Amino acid sequence: MRLLNKKNSTKKSSAQRRRDSNHRRYSPGSTYTKLDNQYRRGRTIAASGFMQKNAASDKIHGSPSPREKVRKLNNIRRKVMTFLGVLGLLTITLAGLIWSFTASVVVTFSNSDRLPDKKVYEKTIQEYLTKNPTERLRFNLNDSHLTEFVTKAHAEVSSVKQEGFAGFASSNFSIELRRPVVSWQVGRSLYFVDKDGVSFSRNVFDNPSVKIVDNSGVQHTSGTAIASARFLGFVGKSVALAQDNNLNVTHAVIPAGTSRQVELSVRGVPYPFILSIDRSSAEQIEDVMRSINYFGRSGRSPQYVDVRVKGKAFFRERE
Numbered sequence: 472m473r474l475l476n477k478k479n480s481t482k483k484s485s486a487q488r489r490r491d492s493n494h495r496r497y498s499p500g501s502t503y504t505k506l507d508n509q510y511r512r513g514r515t516i517a518a519s520g521f522m523q524k525n526a527a528s529d530k531i532h533g534s535p536s537p538r539e540k541v542r543k544l545n546n547i548r549r550k551v552m553t554f555l556g557v558l559g560l561l562t563i564t565l566a567g568l569i570w571s572f573t574a575s576v577v578v579t580f581s582n583s584d585r586l587p588d589k590k591v592y593e594k595t596i597q598e599y600l601t602k603n604p605t606e607r608l609r610f611n612l613n614d615s616h617l618t619e620f621v622t623k624a625h626a627e628v629s630s631v632k633q634e635g636f637a638g639f640a641s642s643n644f645s646i647e648l649r650r651p652v653v654s655w656q657v658g659r660s661l662y663f664v665d666k667d668g669v670s671f672s673r674n675v676f677d678n679p680s681v682k683i684v685d686n687s688g689v690q691h692t693s694g695t696a697i698a699s700a701r702f703l704g705f706v707g708k709s710v711a712l713a714q715d716n717n718l719n720v721t722h723a724v725i726p727a728g729t730s731r732q733v734e735l736s737v738r739g740v741p742y743p744f745i746l747s748i749d750r751s752s753a754e755q756i757e758d759v760m761r762s763i764n765y766f767g768r769s770g771r772s773p774q775y776v777d778v779r780v781k782g783k784a785f786f787r788e789r790e
Contacts, residue, residue, distance in 0.1 A: 571609040573600060574640035581645045585675050595624050596631070596644055609633060609642055621646075626671035627663075650676050652710045653723065655683040655703070666711035668704025681710050683733075684724045705748040706733055712756040713737065718763075732779070735759070741772055742786075747779040758784055 535543070576596045578589040599606075599620045606612045618631045629647045637643035651663035651674055663674045683706060710720045719738040726732055726745070734743040740763060746755045758778035765784075766772065773786035 568608065569640065570636070572640050573607045573609060573612075573642040575638075575642075576600075577637040577641055577643045579634070579643060579645050581647045582650070583648050583675050587648075587673075587675050592621065592625065592628070592644075592646055595621050609635070625673070626669065627673045627675075629665070648675060651679045652714070653681045653683060653703075653707050654679050655685070662703065664703045664707030664710075666707060668707040670703040670707070681720050682722050684722055686725055686727050702730065702733075702748055705746075705752055709733070709735065709746060709752040709756060712753055713759070716756065716760060718756075718759070734775070737763075742766075743775050745775060745777040745779060750779060750781065754781065755779070758782075762786075 576593045578592045578596070580586055596617070599617055603616075606617075612633050614630075614632055617633075618628070621631050622628050627649050629649045631647075632645045634643040634645045649663075649665040649667075649669060649671055651671075652666050653664040655662045655664075660672065662670055662672055663679070664670050706723055710723065713720045713735065721736045721738050724734040724736070724743070726734060731748050733746050733748070735746060736743045737759075744755075744759045744762070746752070746759075755778050759776070762776045762778065762784045766776075772789060774789050775787060777785040
């Protein structure tokens, strides 16, 4: 009994000492030792040194740990890399815009050895770019609109294409000129017509062998065109189609008393063909070829062959 009582008293005294120690440790006004402060709940190793609580900001200030230092450096590195990436992207974009910008124009000709005055065409292209400043960027240029603008000022131009970089802030433009298939002398003015039926007055190629002979007797005033654009277009298309089918047209004649018909003479064929501008030139050239084959097989040689009516050919026998 005595041993048991002694053991119980020992347990009670140990518990009493722990309670007294805890009471003294956490009682108001008590002081903490450095050893006690290290094992308080809620404390971190990083803050185990000097601790100070700021009541205004409610933040704990202490010496940063290596992990916090690495995190801070990573944030700084991320910001620097983001800034450099944005700066590089802006630099590349600006360099691309400068590279594609057209401040000066260089003109070349794609189908002519005898070069006309390039400055005239360069000035016209600059006028177009001045009216359309956004198209000074090569990737934004509309070639069809540019061609339409240039051909209005220079009818001898067939097409204009932007060919790319020609120097710092300079672009190269390739111009294709119209090649005439028919010429027509009216007073002091000489007109030309290409295979598409477009008429123009400035030619850098050799004059075509096919000439229009005007026997209509229509009076004209100097400085004005005697034929309409439709008539010139019809003649040009007809001659071009005939040449495509191995028919060498030597000359075209406007008959007396009319300005809506044309007589075509073909090399090696002793009679002319009468065509009308009111009917398709392609269909009439097909009728011309059929007539040549027919009269060649039959051995007949008429004075002329009229193919103005679709599906029929009228002719007059030689006396």
